[in-house]
Every structure is written in C-alpha cells, then in structure tokens.
Amino acid sequence: MTVHLPDGSTLAFGAATAAYQIEGAAAEDGRGPSIWDTFAQRPGATKDGRDGSVACDSYHRYEEDLDLVAGMNAAWYRFSVSWPRIMPEGTGRVETRGLDYYDRLVDAALARGINPTATLYHWDLPQALEDRGGWPVRETAEAFADYATVVHERLGDRVKVWATHNEPWCAAYLGYSAGVHAPGRKEGGAGHRAAHHLNLGHGLAAARLHEAGVTDLGIVHNLAPFWPETPEAAQAADELDAVRNRVWLGPLVDGAYDEGLLRVAPELADPTLVRDGDLDLVRGSADWIGVNYYTPFRPTLADPTLARHPEVEAYPGATPVSFVVREPRTDIGWEVDAYGLEELLVDTHKRTGLPIMVTENGAAYPDTSLDDQDRIGYLDDHIGATRRAREAGADVRGYIVWTLLDNFEWAEGYTKTFGVVHVDPTDLTRTPKASYHWLAAHIAASV
Ligand code: FCB
Numbered sequence: 001m002t003v004h005l006p007d008g009s010t011l012a013f014g015a016a017t018a019a020y021q022i023e024g025a026a027a028e029d030g031r032g033p034s035i036w037d038t039f040a041q042r043p044g045a046t047k048d049g050r051d052g053s054v055a056c057d058s059y060h061r062y063e064e065d066l067d068l069v070a071g072m073n074a075a076w077y078r079f080s081v082s083w084p085r086i087m088p089e090g091t092g093r094v095e096t097r098g099l100d101y102y103d104r105l106v107d108a109a110l111a112r113g114i115n116p117t118a119t120l121y122h123w124d125l126p127q128a129l130e131d132r133g134g135w136p137v138r139e140t141a142e143a144f145a146d147y148a149t150v151v152h153e154r155l156g157d158r159v160k161v162w163a164t165h166n167e168p169w170c171a172a173y174l175g176y177s178a179g180v181h182a183p184g185r186k187e188g189g190a191g192h193r194a195a196h197h198l199n200l201g202h203g204l205a206a207a208r209l210h211e212a213g214v215t216d217l218g219i220v221h222n223l224a225p226f227w228p229e230t231p232e233a234a235q236a237a238d239e240l241d242a243v244r245n246r247v248w249l250g251p252l253v254d255g256a257y258d259e260g261l262l263r264v265a266p267e268l269a270d271p272t273l274v275r276d277g278d279l280d281l282v283r284g285s286a287d288w289i290g291v292n293y294y295t296p297f298r299p300t301l302a303d304p305t306l307a308r309h310p311e312v313e314a315y316p317g318a319t320p321v322s323f324v325v326r327e328p329r330t331d332i333g334w335e336v337d338a339y340g341l342e343e344l345l346v347d348t349h350k351r352t353g354l355p356i357m358v359t360e361n362g363a364a365y366p367d368t369s370l371d372d373q374d375r376i377g378y379l380d381d382h383i384g385a386t387r388r389a390r391e392a393g394a395d396v397r398g399y400i401v402w403t404l405l406d407n408f409e410w411a412e413g414y415t416k417t418f419g420v421v422h423v424d425p426t427d428l429t430r431t432p433k434a435s436y437h438w439l440a441a442h443i444a445a446s447v
Contacts, residue, residue, distance in 0.1 A: 003115050003160040005216045005288055005355060005397055006075070011387060012398035013443045014076025014115075015069050015420070016360050018122040018166065020052045021407040023082065025059035029097035032088025034124035035134070035175075036410075039182030048413035055408045056423050062105050064430060068404060068421055070112040072436055073443040077114045078359060078400050079105065080122035080166060081151050083144075090126035091143045099154045106158050117161040119220060120148050120205065123171055123182065123410075130183050135194035136176060145204035152209050160216055163290055163359070164205050167222040168198035169244055173314040180314075180411055188316040192247075192267040196274055199251050203281035210285075220290030220359045221248050223348060225340045229300040229324045237299050239264045239318035253352055255283030264317040289352055290359030292402070293382075296340035298324040330378070331364040332409075332416045338381035345389035345396050355395050358386055362402035364409070364416040367433065375420070375435040383442070401439065405430065 006012035020036050040051035058065050069077045083090070085098030102118075109116040121144065129140050148164065165171065174181035177191030202219050209217050223245050228237040242261040247268075250258050256279055257268045268274060299321035312320055328336045341361065348356055363378040383399055390396050406419035414425065420436040423429070 003158070005161050005357070008355065008395060008397045010446060011383075011390065011396070012075050013439070013446070014074045014078055014117075014398060014400035015072060015404040016078035016400045016402050017058070017065075017404050017407070018080045018119070019082035019085075020055070020122070020124040021403075021409070022056040022058040022065075022405055024053060024055040024057040026053040028059065029085070029101065030088055030095040031082065031098060032084040032090075033127040034082070034084045035127055035130045035182035036124050038127050038130075039184045042184060045184060046411055046413040047415045050408070050413045052408040056405050057428050058405070059101065061428070061430075063108055065404060066105075066108050066112055066114060068430060068432065068436075069109075069114055071432075072420070072440045074439075075115055076117055076398060076400060077109050078117045078119065080119040082124050083121065083147050084124060084126040086151060087126060087147050088128075090129035090132075091146060094150055099151070102151070102155055106155055110158060115161070116159050117163065118151070118155060118159050119163040119166045120144075120151060121164060121171070121201075122166040123175075125183075134176070134183055134185075135172060135197050136187075136190045138197060138200070141197040141201035141204060144201035145208055148205035149208045149212070152212055152214065156212060156214065160214075161218070161288075162209060162214055162216065163218045163220045164202040165198055166220045166359075167292060168195065168202075168219075168248065169222055172198055173243070173316070177316045178314040186313070189265070189267045191314070191316050192265040193273055195247050196268060196278070199248065199282050200278050203251075203278070203285050206285035207281060216287050218286050218288035218290055218357070219248075219252070220292060221245075222292040222294075223249075223344055224293075225296040225344050225347075227296055227298050229298045233299045233301050233321065236301060236319035236321045240297070240299055240315050240321070243315045243318055249351055251279045251282035252286055252289075253283070255279045266317075286354060288355040288357060288397075289348060290357050291344060291348055292360035293341045293344055293358065294361065294363075295334035296337050298326070298335075300324050331366050332412065336363070336378060336381075338385040341382050342385040342389045342392070345386065345394045346392050349389075349394035349396075355397050357398045357400065358396065359400050360402035361399065362418050362420075364418050367406075367417050367422065370422060370431060370433045372433045372435045375433070376438045379435060379439065380442075
C-alpha cells in the first residue's frame with residue numbers, strides 16, 4: 001500500500017474533513033479553546049448561533065466515519081489536526097491525550113487500507129495565541145513550526161503526505177480583514193500581515209519537516225479564477241488575483257511578493273514585517289500543492305444594482321468590486337462552473353510545476369431527501385473537469401471530495417450541508433446519500 005502522494009497513473013480519490021467541523025468533544029482530553037470556540041459565541045457570528053462543541057462527534061465516532069470512507073472505495077482520508085488539542089496554550093506544554101487521538105485515527109485508517117493525509121492548520125488557532133496577537137504577529141508563525149514538529153514526531157512514521165495550511169487566504173483575510181470568520185477582526189491591512197505570517201509559518205514548518213525526512217509536504221490553497229465581467233474590471237480583477245492567489249504563489253515559486261501585489265498591499269513591503277530570508281524560506285518549500293475549488297468569481301466595478309458581496313472586504317487595498325453570480329448556484333449562493341476548475345488546474349500546473357491534488361471540491365444543496373441528484377451532477381461535472389485538466393497536461397494526482405459528513409460549516413453554522421453522508425441533527429446518525437453511492441461506484445469503475 002502506498003502512503004506517499006499518488007503517482008498519477010490514475011486519478012486517486014478521497015474524502016476530506018476538518019477537525020473543528022466534525023470532532024466536537026471540545027472540552028475533552030485537555031483540549032484548549034480555539035478562536036472558533038470564542039468567535040462562535042458572538043451573537044450573529046454563525047447563522048444559527050451554533051458552534052462546533054458537539055459537531056458530528058467524530059472524536060468518538062471516527063471508526064464509523066472511516067468505515068464510511070472505506071465503503072466509498074476512497075483511497076485517501078484528508079483530516080486536519082486540532083492545534084489546541086495538541087498544545088492547549090498554543091506553545092510549550094504538549095497534551096499527550098490529543099496526540100493519542102490522532103494516533104488512533106491514523107491507525108484506524110491504515111487498518112482499513114485508507115491512506116491518511118494530515119493538514120496541520122484548518123483555522124482552529126489556539127485562543128491563547130490570538131490573545132497574544134494572532135496571525136498578524138510573528139510569534140504565531142514560530143509557534144506553528146513548533147506545533148508541526150510535535151505532530152510530525154508522533155505521526156510521521158505512518159503519515160507521509162502532509163499539508164501545512166488549509167486556505168490561508170480565509171484565515172488571513174476572512175479572519176482579520178472582513179471579520180466574518182474567527183477571530184472576527186475587521187482590520188483591513190492586518191489581513192496582509194496575517195498572510196505574511198501564514199507564509200512564514202508554512203516555510204518554517206516545511207523546513208523542519210523536510211529536515212525530519214518528509215518528502216511529500218504541501219500546502220492547500222483556495223486559489224480562484226477571476227473573470228472580469230466587463231473590460232473595465234480587468235485591473236480590479238488583477239488586484240483581486242494578487243490578494244487571493246499571488247500572495248501565496250509568489251513566495252512559493254519566486255520567493256517574492258510581486259510589484260502589482262505590493263501596490264495593493266504596501267504592508268508587504270515593510271522590512272520589519274517581511275524580514276530578510278523570510279521569502280527565501282518559502283520559495284520551493286512545497287513538494288505538492290492542494291487546490292480547493294468551488295466557484296469562479298466575476299468582478300464588476302461597483303454596480304449599485306448588485307448587492308455587494310460581503311467578501312469584498314476580504315481584499316484590502318484592491319479596487320472595490322461587486323461579484324456577478326450567474327445561475328446555476330448551490331444552496332450557499334456559489335455559481336456552479338466546472339470549467340473554472342479545469343482552467344485553474346492547468347494554470348496552477350503552469351505556474352508552479354508541482355504535483356496537484358484537488359484537496360476539496362463539493363457542493364451545498366438543501367438535501368430535502370437523501371436522493372441528492374444535484375450534488376451528483378456537480379461532482380460528475382467537476383471530476384470530468386479534473387480529468388480534462390489531466391489530459392491537458394496538468395499533473396493532477398487526486399480528487400478529494402468536500403465533504404464526508406454534513407458538518408459545522410463555519411459562519412453558516414449547520415445551515416449548509418456539503419456532506420455525501422447525511423448526519424441527523426438530533427442523534428448524529430450517519431446515512432449515506434445517493435451521491436455517496438454514486439461516488440463509490442464511480443471510484444470502483446475508475447481503478
Ligand atoms: C472551504 C473550507 C472547508 C469548507 C468548504 C465548504 O473553504 O476549507 O472547511 O468549509 O469551504
């Protein structure tokens with residue numbers, strides 16, 4: 001059985017989850033509070049006022065959840081490790097019981113013939129680190145590298161494919177500029193400072209893990225295509241691309257923030273923030289790249305007839321735009337366009353030259369019954385787009401569906417369901433939807 005990155009001879013399949021969205025057991029085994037525990041308590045922070053304290057209770061039901069992954073014929077399980085379970089105060093003391101949980105999870109995956117791939121940061125920063133400034137301060141990047149080392153020391157004999165961050169754009173800009181995700185700070189340029197420290201944290205952790213022998217170390221981004229709706233919006237689209245995509249790919253590929261980005265984000269030209277050597281550490285630091293894709297973006301210059309998308313505040317310094325969202329849309333309001341994924345994979349291949357995993361793709365639908373034909377259609381189209389990108393030469397190794405279970409969908413609370421398995425809101429019973437059975441058959445037929 002291979003536990004390294006898939007070789008790409010066929011498209012590999014998997015299912016993804018994230019710790020805070022499914023684990024629950026928030027006060028168990030010495031776990032410390034994370035910024036999502038704190039943020040979710042704020043009135044209005046989540047649509048239904050709920051949090052992840054129970055979620056899917058996967059902390060106790062992980063065996064059943066892995067049975068579901070195996071039953072879907074998926075070769076990969078992408079999970080994330082909860083930093084506050086491992087280091088409840090963010091730095092220093094290690095909580096062994098937290099490591100024990102991931103030990104059990106990894107062993108249970110391997111026992112079922114499933115390859116585990118761990119993401120070290122999926123947004124649940126220990127609250128203690130936020131209390132000392134969070135991602136806009138350098139200490140958080142250094143703490144992340146220490147935490148990554150501790151997790152690798154425990155799991156690295158069995159987990160071979162690692163990712164540092166999941167969608168650091170969200171952590172930086174939704175968290176510190178738009179304030180719609182934890183920690184809920186609306187501080188404009190603080191998003192850029194956070195972005196730099198997320199880059200630095202990745203670079204520091206990558207150096208440690210490579211030194212420890214890791215050969216399959218990646219980072220997962222929600223890179224996005226920006227398609228200007230009108231020619232006048234072309235410049236704005238370029239600025240959005242800078243803040244969403246180039247702020248990560250520039251350091252990773254070139255070891256630099258590009259000129260266009262620096263015009264939008266002068267913070268990133270501050271030598272006290274971006275210190276000598278920081279970006280050299282990031283250049284070439286990934287062995288693979290994860291791409292999470294849901295929708296393309298069609299910016300238009302502020303059009304008063306369109307509601308301003310709340311995420312526009314998440315591009316500090318860029319020309320204010322509205323986003324035109326065409327039909328069809330999923331239940332969360334995101335336009336469905338599989339071509340966006342194909343284009344993005346081909347572009348990411350050209351830009352980075354790295355092996356690519358589609359680390360998330362999926363759709364929220366209202367799921368009035370278990371017969372979720374709309375989700376099947378979405379998945380079918382996007383898996384097709386992934387295969388077309390491969391035929392066009394993009395080195396795409398795998399497709400990992402978001403997500404296994406209906407779960408805590410961040411600011412949406414439990415109101416948006418992305419799972420291929422339904423989770424009963426009262427007793428948490430898992431029931432596979434039609435999309436789960438469709439995927440199981442599709443995967444069986446593709447190998
Ligand atoms: C991504 C997140 C994931 C989930 C999906 C719908 O941005 O990485 O946790 O919320 O969106």
